[in-house]
Amino acid sequence: MSDIWRDISYDNDTAPRAILERLKDLFGHEPYSQLIYCDVRNFLTYSNKRKFHSSNGMINNPGGSRLLNGDCLDVLKTIPENSVDFIFADPPYNIKKKYDNWNDAQDISNYFSWCDQWIAESARVLKPGRTFAIINIPLWIVRHFSFARSILDYQDWIAWEGLSLPVRKIMPAHYGIICFSKGRPIEIANHEKKARWETSQDFMNLKQWYCARASCIKKRNAAKITDRQPIGNLWWDIHRLKHNSKRVDHPCQLPPSLMKRLIHTFTKEGDLILDPFNGAGTTTLTSEMLGRKFIGIELSAKYHAIAEQRHLDLQKGRDPFAKNGTTPKAKNSRVARLQKQKYEVPKKTLQIEVKEIAIKLGRRPDREDIIRLSKYPVRYFDEYFIDWGEVCSAVGDKGMTENLSQPINTRPDDQQMQLSFG
Numbered sequence: 001m002s003d004i005w006r007d008i009s010y011d012n013d014t015a016p017r018a019i020l021e022r023l024k025d026l027f028g029h030e031p032y033s034q035l036i037y038c039d040v041r042n043f044l045t046y047s048n049k050r051k052f053h054s055s056n057g058m059i060n061n062p063g064g065s066r067l068l069n070g071d072c073l074d075v076l077k078t079i080p081e082n083s084v085d086f087i088f089a090d091p092p093y094n095i096k097k098k099y100d101n102w103n104d105a106q107d108i109s110n111y112f113s114w115c116d117q118w119i120a121e122s123a124r125v126l127k128p129g130r131t132f133a134i135i136n137i138p139l140w141i142v143r144h145f146s147f148a149r150s151i152l153d154y155q156d157w158i159a160w161e162g163l164s165l166p167v168r169k170i171m172p173a174h175y176g177i178i179c180f181s182k183g184r185p186i187e188i189a190n191h192e193k194k195a196r197w198e199t200s201q202d203f204m205n206l207k208q209w210y211c212a213r214a215s216c217i218k219k220r221n222a223a224k225i226t227d228r229q230p231i232g233n234l235w236w237d238i239h240r241l242k243h244n245s246k247r248v249d250h251p252c253q254l255p256p257s258l259m260k261r262l263i264h265t266f267t268k269e270g271d272l273i274l275d276p277f278n279g280a281g282t283t284t285l286t287s288e289m290l291g292r293k294f295i296g297i298e299l300s301a302k303y304h305a306i307a308e309q310r311h312l313d314l315q316k317g318r319d320p321f322a323k324n325g326t327t328p329k330a331k332n333s334r335v336a337r338l339q340k341q342k343y344e345v346p347k348k349t350l351q352i353e354v355k356e357i358a359i360k361l362g363r364r365p366d367r368e369d370i371i372r373l374s375k376y377p378v379r380y381f382d383e384y385f386i387d388w389g390e391v392c393s394a395v396g397d398k399g400m401t402e403n404l405s406q407p408i409n410t411r412p413d414d415q416q417m418q419l420s421f422g
C-alpha cells in the first residue's frame, strides 16, 4: 500500500469514514485500542501572518534570462524585490543524497533555518499576485508550509505521485508541491492553454482509471470518451526519470513534463521564472522552450556547466531532454530501504499457523497465545512482520468490533469521534 489513496473519495463536509476504516485496518492492532478523530479546521489561526507588501506596486523586471553559479542566498539578495513572475524551488531534501558540493545530511534544525531563509528571500523577490512553488518530501513540506504561510498566501497543495520505494509500512509514493501567492493570485490568461486544452498532458491529467491496453483505447475512441480530464491537485500521470538514457550527471533531475505542467499552470509567455536550485537545468530549459525568461541559480560549478551546455544545445536546435548515449555516474536515489530479510521459516507458513491457532481459540491470537501455542519461536513473528496485523493477516475475521461513540455523518458531532478496537 502506498501513501496515495486514490480509491477513497472524500467530500469535505462529512466525517471521512472510509479513511478512518483504512486507518483502523492499518493501525488497529495491539497495543492500540482506540482511534480518536478530531476535525481541527475550525481551530486554525491565521493571526501570525507577516505578509510581504509590494512597495508602491514597484515592479522591477531585471530583463534577460541567465544562469548563475553561486549560493542562492547570496544571489537572491541581489535580485530586486517584486521582480519575478514565478518561483519554483526543488531544494536538496536532506536525505543523504550525494551532491557535488552540498552536504545533504544536516542537523534538521540547521536545515529548516536555512530553508526559512531562502523561502523568505524568494518571497521578497516574487511579484505581487504571483506564485512560489516548493517541492519536497511530505515529511519536510509540512514544515515549509507552516513557514511559508506566515509570510505568503496559501494557493494550492499538489501531490505528485512520483516515488515508490518500499521503505516503510506505507510506501512513500508522493512529493508535496506547495504553492503560495503574494497577496491575491492573479488570473493567468493563457491562450496556449485554450488551444491545446483537450489533448496535451501539460494541461490535462490522464483519467484516473485510464487503461493503456490498445483494445481499451480503441473502445474509448469509438465511444468518443476522452482519456484526459482537467488537472486536479493529484498528479499521478507524470513519471520520474527512471531511464539513464534521459538523465545527465546529476543525482535528482525532475522530469521536464512536471515542469511543463507547472509553468503552463502558473505563467504566460514572456514571464520571468526563477529556480534557486536549478541543478541540471530542468526548470530553466523548460522555461526557454516555452518562451519564458528565466534565472537559474546553482551552487555546484559542475551542475551549472551541465545546465549551460544543455541551454547551448537547445539554442542549436537539439532537444536537451532527448535520450543520450551516455550513462550518468550520479545515482538517482539513495533513500534508505528496508533490509533484505532471511527467513528461517517462510512467512506464509507462520501466517497459516496463526490462522490455525485462531480457529482453535475462536478469536484472533495475541503474542502470548503464540508463545504458548506455536511450534515456532515468537522471535520469528517479532522479526519478520511489520506489525501484529501482518502476523494475523491470514486470519479471516480480524476480530475488530467498531463502536462509534457519535453518529458518523452529522455535524458538529463529526468533529470528534472514537472507534474502539475489541
Ligand SMILES: C[S@@+](CC[C@H](N)C(=O)[O-])C[C@H]1O[C@@H](n2cnc3c(N)ncnc32)[C@H](O)[C@@H]1O
Pocket (backbone or CB within 6 Å): 070, 071, 072, 073, 090, 091, 092, 093, 099, 100, 101, 102, 250, 252, 253, 254, 255, 276, 277, 278, 279, 280, 281, 282, 283, 297, 298, 299, 300, 303
Ligand atoms: C534537488 S536538486 C535540484 C534538481 C533540479 N530540479 C533538476 O531537475 O535538475 C537541488 C540542487 O540544489 C543545489 N544546491 C544546494 N545548495 C544550494 C545553494 N545554497 N544554492 C544554490 N544551489 C544549491 C544542489 O547542488 C542541487 O543541484
